[in-house]
Amino acid sequence: MTTVTALGLRERKKQQTRSQLHRAALTLVLAHGLDQVTVEQIAAQAQVSARTFFNYFPTKDAAIVGANPELPAQVLALFEARPTHEGVLTSLETVFRERLSRLAADPMLRRQRSEVFRRWPALVATAEGTSTGIEQALRTGVARRMAVDLAHDVRPAIYVACATAVVRAALITPGVDLNDALATGFGALRAGLPDEPGASG
Amino acid sequence: MTTVTALGLRERKKQQTRSQLHRAALTLVLAHGLDQVTVEQIAAQAQVSARTFFNYFPTKDAAIVGANPELPAQVLALFEARPTHEGVLTSLETVFRERLSRLAADPMLRRQRSEVFRRWPALVATAEGTSTGIEQALRTGVARRMAVDLAHDVRPAIYVACATAVVRAALITPGVDLNDALATGFGALRAGLPDEPGASG
Numbered sequence: 001m002t003t004v005t006a007l008g009l010r011e012r013k014k015q016q017t018r019s020q021l022h023r024a025a026l027t028l029v030l031a032h033g034l035d036q037v038t039v040e041q042i043a044a045q046a047q048v049s050a051r052t053f054f055n056y057f058p059t060k061d062a063a064i065v066g067a068n069p070e071l072p073a074q075v076l077a078l079f080e081a082r083p084t085h086e087g088v089l090t091s092l093e094t095v096f097r098e099r100l101s102r103l104a105a106d107p108m109l110r111r112q113r114s115e116v117f118r119r120w121p122a123l124v125a126t127a128e129g130t131s132t133g134i135e136q137a138l139r140t141g142v143a144r145r146m147a148v149d150l151a152h153d154v155r156p157a158i159y160v161a162c163a164t165a166v167v168r169a170a171l172i173t174p175g176v177d178l179n180d181a182l183a184t185g186f187g188a189l190r191a192g193l194p195d196e197p198g199a200s201g
Numbered sequence: 202m203t204t205v206t207a208l209g210l211r212e213r214k215k216q217q218t219r220s221q222l223h224r225a226a227l228t229l230v231l232a233h234g235l236d237q238v239t240v241e242q243i244a245a246q247a248q249v250s251a252r253t254f255f256n257y258f259p260t261k262d263a264a265i266v267g268a269n270p271e272l273p274a275q276v277l278a279l280f281e282a283r284p285t286h287e288g289v290l291t292s293l294e295t296v297f298r299e300r301l302s303r304l305a306a307d308p309m310l311r312r313q314r315s316e317v318f319r320r321w322p323a324l325v326a327t328a329e330g331t332s333t334g335i336e337q338a339l340r341t342g343v344a345r346r347m348a349v350d351l352a353h354d355v356r357p358a359i360y361v362a363c364a365t366a367v368v369r370a371a372l373i374t375p376g377v378d379l380n381d382a383l384a385t386g387f388g389a390l391r392a393g394l395p396d397e398p399g400a401s402g
Contacts, residue, residue, distance in 0.1 A: 087395075124329075125326045125327075125329055125333075128326055149376075151375055152376035153374070154371060154374040157374055158366070161365075161369050162367070173353070190396055194288075195289065195291055
């Protein structure tokens with residue numbers, strides 16, 4: 001029990017430092033411009049050394065978008081911790097809500113992230129790298145749950161891609177509450193998207 | 202009429218050259234490895250000059266993934282050419298089927314593309330760049346069709362992200378016919394994804 005708590009604390013401390021570096025990067029880049037900010041400045045703003053910075057992010061861009069190489073494995077672990085009799089869509093929704101809970105509770109962080117992607121669209125590709133890794137990991141998890149072969153059954157890829165689609169759509173629509181947008185999106189996936197020109201969701 | 206035909210011919214010739222460069226890039230990279238192939242070799246294999254290469258693709262990687270900077274505008278034009286009373290999902294499905302028709306009819310090209318992304322996953326980000334541009338363009342088109350504001354209504358983003366999700370899922374599942382996979386995916390979007398662990402699509 002002591003070990004578990006100690007690990008829990010260390011993990012929480014790590015997440016805190018990662019989050020501080022991400023926020024520092026966003027704030028500095030929005031204030032001074034993408035090319036005007038260095039790793040040293042981000043580290044100083046987050047009160048860590050440049051060496052510590054590189055324990056968390058390989059590049060400045062990774063810190064700006066908050067790319068975390070451990071996320072795919074973490075997200076897969078969240079999915080595999082769900083009961084095996086649960087619906088795939090429900091498990092995916094739960095996993096993504098859990099993963100986005102901090103962002104949902106922090107409109108300022110969400111605004112900063114949107115603004116950065118709006119001003120420097122090239123950073124989207126950096127963020128997509130993590131997203132691609134998460135999707136790969138989840139496809140494996142879903143195929144295992146459904147007991148089907150990923151190369152010959154398109155359904156695991158459809159579940160994961162559609163769940164990710166809803167998350168993306170929610171993240172890029174600044175004027176709605178993140179949790180509401182996720183509820184609308186996953187609701188539409190369950191019920192079917194209305195195929196009308198001015199369809200109500 | 203003459204002008205339209207002439208433009209049509211020139212456009213078709215351009216598409217042919219682009220396609221030859223894309224195929225040459227795939228074939229050479231799969232034969233010799235990503236780092237062993239140069240723009241000059243790709244151009245030579247496609248029987249054009251290196252200078253002509255750069256009229257079609259800004260980089261070697263762009264030629265390998267077939268990234269076409271004109272695609273977002275072309276795909277939006279396809280969407281806007283659909284009848285305004287047509288369902289959004291039907292229009293999107295038609296647009297993507299049209300766009301993928303050549304790939305659907307060419308299993309060899311599809312295999313080569315899958316193999317390249319499998320061996321060099323970093324190229325996925327290059328492909329995602331074009332995909333992000335297409336999604337942005339289509340969101341604008343869908344919001345216009347639905348007469349809603351993109352910043353405050355999550356539905357256009359959901360339609361586009363889910364349609365793109367189905368396309369991605371179809372493209373990364375090598376063991377199924379592309380048209381069948383698209384039919385399964387768009388069918389699931391219309392009817393709703395079954396939320397069961399071993400759900401049949």
